[in-house]
Amino acid sequence: MPLQHPRTHMRGQDKSGPQAEQRSASPIWSRPWGSYAAFVGFTTFTFAAFIAVLFIWIHRESQNQMRELVLAQARSLFESILVARHWNANLGGVYAVKTDEVQSNPYLDHPDVATVDGRTLTLKNPALMVVEISEYSRQERLFSYRMVSDRPLNPRNGPDELERVGLEAFRAGDAEFWRMEDLGPAGPAVLHYMAPLRIDAGCLSCHAKQGYKVGDINGSISVRLDITGALARHDQWFRQAATAAAAASMLLLALVLLYFRRLRRQIAQAQDRCELLANTDVLTGVPNRRQLMARLEEELARAMRTGQPLACALMDVDHFKRVNDTHGHQKGDTVLKVLARIARETVRGYDVVGRFGGEEFLLVLPGTDSEHAMELAERVRLAVHDRLATETSLPNVVTISLGVATLRPGDNVESLVKRADDALYRAKEKGRNRVEREE
Structure with missing residues (x-):
């Protein structure tokens, strides 16, 4: 009767079976792809959020810098106008x-004088000079400004709504007032800038009759700058910088994710290696005692649950000490490695061969009754008898003895292995190079 595992018809004659089930369930072969995807998603989201916050901060800082530049330009223009006004006022016009x-200023008393050569001269006081220079600048499309007062001599110098807010701010103690206004498609973006004007001695000739004294605020110069070009250049610069930064950030993110992917693969390989070392006998490459007993526990639980038979065979090298003493421990290690290989090649794909300790090996035989276990053990004994000496280049035949035990009701791992060990002991007593079963 062929030796066949009862689940073989579902799996075929490959290396699947209980070992394959253990492998697929082991963390060596199954990796948490969901957690890795979550890590990648979290890293990408965090990186994108960081870049977005960084862009917002850079945009705000660049806007602040642009605003300071145009404000500096407006302050410089205001100071230039103020210097010219003071020059005019100090000369008395x-x-x-x-x-x-x-033409003459209609708001001045006696602005005209006649010269001896017949010409007429008219007085250009500080306020009129500022107005005329502003008009000239506006025509040249350079900038515009005007004198503003809530008690003007010239009604044209009355404040608009925004300028009235600035004058109120000066009376509250502010040193300057400004607003930026973007009219969009309806008009240009402009900066409104105002700073207070104070009465000095040269101004009293015109404004003393209004009750002003030296040091009083009598109005302001309202400067209006077209900043459409500055805003456009700023926006263009920011778009270019943002595009370059986004491209660099995406490249950096790709490199980071690639690095983590490689690192994860290396960690997985290291985990595989650690798991393999923890479960494998280093010399022979078969499961070590810890892994072997864990597999036997699993097969015993499965057999009790399903009612399928289970057998094990304890295998020992006959006169192994003689091999070490005669040929050296290195040759003894070679014997153990070749023995493990021959046993793995002889048993079925779903059987387990592991090193139990020293020169002893344990064969776990799922779905196998006593008769079939004896046949398998005998097959292994004959294969070792025929091949081991030749494949290890030993002059003498090296043999093994085996003890077979099958699962009984109420068994545990220790009792099952104990009966196999007792059977092995009887095989040694009866002359070695033989297979004995439990009593």
Whole structure:
């Protein structure tokens, strides 16, 4: 009757079976892909969030820098206007030849004087000079500004709604006032800048009648800068910087994920190696005693659950000490390695061959009754008898003895192995190179 595991028809005659079940369930072969995907997702999300926050911060900082630049430009322009105004005021005004294009200031008392050569000169006071320079600048599309006061001599110098807010801020003690306004498609982006004007001695000739004293705030110069170009250049720079940074970030993220993937693969390989070393006899390459007994526990539990038979065979090298003493321990190690290989090649694919200790090996034979276990053990004994000496280059035949035991009701691992050990002892007593079964 052929020796066949009762589940062989479902698996075929390959190396599947209980060993394959153990392998598929072992953490050596199954990896937590879900946790790795979660790690990749978390890393990607965290990295993207960090880059997004970094971009927002850079954008805000660059906007602040751009704002400071245009404010510096507005302050510089204001100071230039103020210097020219002070120059005019300290001179008591500047006279210009009156023409059709140069008219008198209707808000001044006696602004015109006649010269001995028949020309008429008209007074350009600080306020009028500022207005005319502003008009010239506006026509040249450079910038625009104007004098503003809530008590103007010239009604045209009355404040608009935004300028009124600035004048209120000056009376509250603010040193300057500004607003940025982007009109979008309806108009350009502009910066409104104001700083207070204070009465000095040169201003009293015009403003003393309004009750002002030196040091009083009588208004402001309202500067209006077109910053559309500055904003466009800033936005273009930021888009280019963001594109370059995003590309670099994606490359860096790809490299990081590639590194972690390689690292994970190396860790998995190291875990495989550690698991293999923990469960494998280093010399022979078969399961060590810890793994062997764990497998026997599993097969015993399965046999009790399913009612299938289970057998084991304890195998020992005859006169192994003589081999070591005669040929050396290195040759003895070779004998054990070749013996393990021959046993694995002789038993079925789902049987387990492991090193029990020293020169003893245990064969775990699932789905095998006593008769079939004896046949398998005898097959192994004959294979070792015929091949071991030749494959180890020993001059003498090396033999083995085996003791076979099968599972009984109420058995545990210790009792099953104990009966196999007792059977092995009888095989030794009866002359060695033989197979004995339990009594």
